[in-house]
Structures are given as structure tokens and as C-alpha cells.
Amino acid sequence: MSEDQKKQLEQQLWNIANTLRGKMNADEFRDYILGFIFYKYLSERMNLYADEILKEDGITYKSIEETTGEGRAILAAIKEQALIKLGYFLKPSELFSEIARRGNQAVDEEKGDSKSNFILEDLARILSNIEQSTMGTDSEDDFDHLFEDLDLTSTKLGRTESAKNELIAKVLAHLDKIDFGLQNSELDILGDAYEYLIGKFASGAGKKAGEFYTPQEVSTVLAKLVTTGKSKLRSVYDATCGSGSLLLRVAREVKEVSNFYGQELNRTTYNLARMNMILHGVHYRQFDIKQEDTLERPAHMDKKFEAIVANPPFSAHWSASPLHLSDDRFSQYGRLAPRTTADFAFIQHMVHHLADNGIMAVVAPHGVLFRGGAEAHIRQYLVKDKNYLDAVIGLPPNIFYGTGIPTAILVFKKCKEDPDHIVFIDASKGFEKVGNQNYLRRPHIDKIISTYRERKTEPKYSYVATLAEVAANDYNLNIPRYVDTFEREKAIDINTVSANLKALNIERQKIDKVIAGYCAELGIATPF
Template sequence: MSEDHKKQLEQQLWNIANTLRGKMNADEFRDYILGFIFYKYLSERMEIYADSILKPDGISYSDIDEETEEGKAYLEAIKEEALLKLGYFLKPSELFSSVAKRGNHKDVSLEEVALAADPDESYQTASNFILEDLQTILNNVQNSTMGTESEEDFDNLFEDLDLNSTKLGKTPEARNEIIAKVLGHLNKIDFKLEQTELDVLGDAYEYLIGKFASGAGKKAGEFYTPQEVSIVLAKLVTTGKNKLRSVYDPTCGSGSLLLRVAKEVKEVSSFYGQELNRTTYNLARMNMILHGVHYRKFDIKQEDTLEYPQHIDQRFEAIVANPPFSANWSASQLFMSDDRFSQYGKLAPKSKADYAFVQHMVHHLAENGSMALVLPHGALFRGGAEEHIRKYLIEEKNFLDTVIGLPANIFYGTSIPTCILVFKKCREHPEDILFIDASEHYEKVKTQNVLTQKNIDKIIDTFRERKTEDKYSYVAPLSEVEENDYNLNIPRYVDTFEEEEPVDIEAVADEIEALNQTLADNQNTIASFCNELNIKTPF
């Protein structure tokens, strides 16, 4: 599939999403459109799989009569296979295409859909009533998994699609109208799921998540890491590896970082993540499934990672994270007996959980693993408990491998400068720490700073070659870090000072004298003109 077709699909989906935009904010209409796309994806996967089973019988899934004994027998057999292979089941009458066709009995433009979305406008109804059927079907997706291996992965997956929300319309008829038309327009788009080697829909889904994040302001940080930062993190932890047994993100948001890591290697055996926000947790599970990650290959949990860790006994080969910057946490003294924190002797401050996330991730890192996380720049040099933890990680454990300074204003919702810390338990270069200052290497796009491909390549090449480059990077011996009292502030190691050209005082004086003479001559000329005109001079 061409890049043009991919962009066309992304634009089509964004246009449909915008039919809801006038009624609600970005994170609200995000939940509806992404939920409907996911329902369509599940339906098409179901139909493709069922048709493959039925091929020897010479019939298609949509041909099955659900009311006959023969049809029921077919459905029972297909359901058993689908629950094992796909993790869920939908009957032919529950497929997206079937519901979309039932809901729409005339073609309506996107402009008309947007108008119909306004509950204050009167309009001629163009839809059959499908709200109750649709709600039942979405519930049936979850119910089909009960008692199976995939039950947890589909549990309450559609709970954020409130089809009775007055934000969709004041009356059931108004809500039905907009939903039916959105489904109708989505139904016209071919996701090309038969082309299994492509992940066009997955890419389009990521595109939509990014678009929603760019319009969500501060809330965007809850579910999305800018793609270029995700690429850097993914490349850092996959350097030198073609396959990963496991990848983990303790603050996984929409799951985009986990999926980005998978793009850097040939295979990831298992994905693990934890997310506090319930809506974002649902989005992460949808994102995994929609990218073709089998339900047995991912384990995403919903809970507070620091307070209630869900994978406590597991170790992971690659760990990536963009934790909430300087978040609050309990810092309860009970954690002093927790294996994640006990060996350090101190807990991260209650008002800044940055190093609590570092300690949590180090605990989960396998001996042969790599971890990379984004932190606010202050984590490099703040004192107190954070300095104590930082010193322990370097002096006692020698786990810190690389410090990378990023440009300010590259994250949605905050303009603060940030950094990436890379940790390894078995380091190839245990005698030093690499510092990279990429803070001035970016491109400004509207109000946001963006890492270009060239900027990304420079960071990764410097990391892999582990080289010192004037005004950009420096390989610091551990002794030098110790001399700096384990302060990791990058200007202590990478000198980016640009010496100014020396000023020739005599030349400047001569230039000023010449300017004064020119000014005097001009004033005399103007005064002469004023005298001729018999008017007052302006001096």
C-alpha cells in the first residue's frame, strides 16, 4: 500500500472524527471515534476469520441464517474457534457492516452529519433506530469472553462509549442520527485487514491518537508521548538486539511506547504495562489488539504503579516510560520494607515521584536489560533524598549509562526542559557515563519544538558510538561525576558556550564618530531647508 493511500486513510478517519468535534472536547470525542474504529476492526477480523473456516463449505459468514438449527450449529463451532484464536466472538448480525447498514437508509454527506449532530437544529431523520442494538452488541463482545483467557483483556473495554450521553444529542433520536451516520461513513472505508503484512490501520490509529493529543493540552500527557521521543526511547533500549523476550512500560498511557519498541526489532514475545487512568487503560488495550498483538502476548493492568504494582515478581528485558513529571505519591514509610525501595535507604520526596519511578523500573529490569525514561531536567541535580538515590545508583550500583538533554517544549501540555536517563545492570562501559546535549537541536513547528529525523539520528548515533563531540557530547569518567558530587547537570560536562567575536574598541569609536558627523551634516541640511521655508527647525 502506498504512502499516499495511508495518508488518505488517516485524513478520512480524521474528517469523520471531526463530525463530533463541535459538541465535545478532544478527549471526549476521541473516545467515541476510536471506540467505533475498534468495533469495526473487531468485526472485520471476525468476518475474515469466520470466512476462512467456512471456505471448505463454500459459504461466507454473512450467509449464515442465525435462526435455523444448521446456522446455530455453525455459529457454535465458529465461536469456539474464534474465542481461542481471536479472544472474542460476534455473530453475523452483530458485525459493524450489518449495524451500519441497518442504521442508514439514505446516503448523507459529512456536512449533513455535522449539522445533525447539533441538537438545537431541526432535521429530517435519515436513520433507523440502532442505539439499543449497538449497546447490546458492544456488551456482547465483552460477554463472549467471560470464563475465557481473554476475559480480562476485553473487560469493560467499551465503557467509555456512552451512547446515551446528551453531548451526542438532547434526544435519543438526535443521538441515534449522529451515531448512525458516523458508522455509515466508517463502513465505506476499507481497512484492508486481509493484507496481514501491513499495519496501515494501526498507523492510522496512532495518527489519530497523536492528533487528539495535540488538541488536548495538558491532558495529553496522560496518554501520549510525542512520536519522535518514543522513537528515541525505543531505539535506545533495542540497540544491539533483534528480538526481545519482554518489554514493559509502568506508565503506559495508550500503549504507543510499547508498540514503538516492537517496530525496532523483529519480534517481541510479550508486552507488559500498567496505567492509572481507566479511560487510557481501555485505549491501551484497544491499541494493542488493533495492532495485531494477540491477547495472550500482552498484559496491561489498571492501577497505581507505585502504590499497587501489578507485575512485582517479573523482570523485563526492555523498559521504557514517560512518567508524569514530578507527580505526588504517598512516600509511605511502609515502602522502606518494599524490595523496590528498601536498599536505597531513602524514598523519593512526596511531592516529586520521579526517582520512585526510577527505583521501580530498576527493580523490574532484567540483568541483560536496558531501560530508558523521560524525566524533568531537575531530576539531574536536585538535592536531598533525590541526590542520595542518584548517588546510590551511580556509586554503589553503577547502573546509569547515559544522560540525554532534550529541547524544551517538545511535550504536549508542558514547556519544561526534559532529559532521558538510560540504565543498564550489566553495562558495556562501566567506567564512564555518556552525556549528550541535544537541547538546541530541534525544529520549531508552530508553537511546538520537534525532533527531526536528523536530530534523532544524531542522538542515536552518538549513543551507539559512545563518542565525545565538541559542544554536543562527552564521555565522563566516573571519577569526574564523583568530583561533581553526582550532580548530572549536563552543562557541567558538555560545554556549549559559544565565544563571542572580540570587539575592536578603536574601530567602534571610529564608527560612532563617523555616525555623529553624518548626523550633524543631516541636521545642518534640514535646518537650512527650514530657514528657507521660514519654519521652526525640529532640533
């Protein structure tokens, strides 16, 4: 698929999404359109898989008669294999194309069949059946309540059942006309389009966008940092995974990722993350995403990860309970992050999970670089006692949706190849402004990554500091202490300024004389 075709698909999907836009806010119509796209994906994948199984028998999946004994036997055999391979099952009558067709078929008014195209109840049942088909299987947790945000009874879809049905049928009909290209396993056309839509929804969601989406450019920087020197990863983890886009971005930077792990507090966003994983072709056995509070109830305490990426909520509140002082994640530090700024609590949590050969890159507000108290104590322990900090990278302001605060990326390694230094990079001026938002572009990203990997000092941009220098700064990591960005102003020639003022004064006197002459001719007093 060409770039133009890809953009055309993205625009088609966005236009369909806007069919719902007038009825509800961005959060709500996001859940509906992404849910329907996911249902269509599951249906097409099921149909392709079943057709492949049935090829030797010379029949297609949609041709199976579900009510006959032979048909039921064939479906039972296919279901058994599909649950192992795909993790779910759909009957031919439950496929997206079939429900879309029924929802838009002509009504036979002569027979009084006024409800022949009413599909809401069938659609709700089908979505429930997808979840139910996984009960008792290895994929049960990955499909449990996956469609719970698609409330087909909501009055926001319409005031009457007929209005709701008409709107949903219209959306399904538009989606049914689009070819997702799933038969071409070499291309991730739909995955790219899905990411595009998530980004579009985030751009219009304001402050809430931070709950589920990290801008693609920032994700790319994080992904490239943690894959430095690696072509394969055994595991990648995101402690606040949102929609899962950051985990998937890491996978694009290497040949293979064996397993994906994540945790997300928000239930709706957790559902979106699971959909995103499945839709990108990540097998249900390859990902383990949990829904719970990462700091208070961690889900993967027994695991270490080769790559860790995260964009935690900035300066979030947490319990800071004294009980955490006996928690392996925090006990060795002797201090807990403040209750009203959990930034270091997230960092400590992830450092605990970092494998000895791993790399961790986390976004944090600039306050973590210099704030005092418990945070200064934790910062010093990480740098002086453990020597885990490998780099500090300052990002441009206003690159995250819903907040304009400046941020930094902190890179950690438990086994540093260069144990005597920390790289400081000031990338705050490398961006392109589009409207009210700042964006990192490919040259900006490439410069950040090459500077980090080559560990080079560049005037006004980067500095490779010794640990002794950091200690001399009392472990304050504020970037201007290491990267001198001061721009000397051009010297002013006072004599030239004086001469210019004198010339202006002479010119003013000439103009005053001309005005005085005009005033005399008019017989009026001069204004000076």
C-alpha cells in the same frame, strides 16, 4: 499501500472524527471515534476468520441463518474456535457492516415503521456482547469493560434519541465505506492510522495529552535506545503506559517481542491501551496491561523485563509512606523520593524490574539531574553504589504536548559493557520548530542514537565522562557540567566602533545644518 494512500486513509478517518467534534470536547469525541474504529476492526477480523473456517463448506459467515438449528450449531463451533484464536466472538448480525447498514436504511413510512433504522439499543447490546463473549476465558481481563467510554445515552450526542441515532448512524456509515485492508497481513495500515489519530487528538488536548501520549519522535528515541544490540526481546514494560503507543513503538525496532507489559492509572487511557494492542495484532496472550497506581499498587512485582521504556508524569505527587522503606523497590536506597516529586520513585520502581541483560530508558525533568536532599542520595546510590546509569540525554524544550519544560532521557543498565563511563549528550538544540511546537526529525534522532551507541565525544554535543569525573561533581548530572556548549562571542574592535561613532556624529552635524537651513527659509526656530 503507498504513502499517499496511507495519508488519504488517515485524513478520511480524521474527517469522520470531526463529524463528532462540534458536539463535544477532544477527549470525548476521541473515545467515540477510536471505539467505533476498534469495533469495526473486531468485526472485520471476525468475518475474515470465520470465512476462512467456512471456505471448505462453500459458505460465507454472513450467509449463516442464525435462527435455524443448523445455523446455531455452526455459530457455536465457530465461537469455540474464535475465542481461542481471537479472544472474542461476534455473530453475523452483530458485525459492524450490518449495524451500519441497518442504521442507514430507508424508513418505510407507508408501513409506519418509523423506528426501522433506530440502532442505538442494538449497538449498545452488541458492544456489551463482545465483552460478555469473553467471560470465563483467558481473554476476559483484556476485554472487561472495554467499551465503557462509549456512552450512547449521552446528551452530548444529541438532545433527542432521534438526534443521537442520526449522528451515530452517520459516523458508522462513513466508517463502513473505508477498507482497513485487514486481508493483507503484511501491512499494518489500520495500526498506523490509529496511531495517527491518537497523535492528532493529543496535539489538541493540551496538558491532558501527557496522560496518554508520548510524541512519536520521542518514542522512537526511547525504542531505539532499549533495543540497542538486540533483534528479539522476551519482554518490554512501560510502568506508565498511557495508550500503549510506546510499547508498540519498541516492537517496530526488533523482529519480535514475545510479551508486552504495562500499567496505567487512568481508566479511559487503560481502555485505549488495550484497544491499541489488539488493533495492532498483538494476541491477547502476549500482553498484560493492568489498571492501577504503579507506585502504590504495582501489578508485576515478580517479573523482570528485558526492555523498559517510560514517560512518567513529571514531578507527580505520591504518598512517600514510610511503609515503602520495607518495599523491595525502595528499601536498599535508605531514602524515599519526596512526596511532591515522584520522579525518582518511578525510576526506582523500574530499576527493580530491569533484568540483568536489560536496558531501561526513561524521560524525566531536568530536576532529577541536580536536585538535592533525598534525590541526591538516590542519584548517588544509582551511580556510585550500583553503577547502573549508562547515559544522560538532554532533549529540546517544548517537544511534549502541554508543557514546555526541558527534559532528559536517562538510560540504565545493570550490566554495562562500559562500566567506567557515562555518556552525556546535549541534543537540546537539534529540533525543527513548527508553529509553537518543537519536533525531533530523523537526522536529530539518528544523531542521538549513533552518539549513544558509538559512545563518542563531540565538541558542543556529547562527552564520555569517567565515573571519577562524575564523583568530582558530587554526582550532579547536570549536562552543562560535562558538555561545554559555551559559544565564544566574536571579539569587538573598539577602535572600529569609535571610528564608526565619529563618522555618525559628523553625518549628524551635516544633517543638522540642512534642517537649520530649511527652518530659516520657513521663518521658524530650529528644533535643536
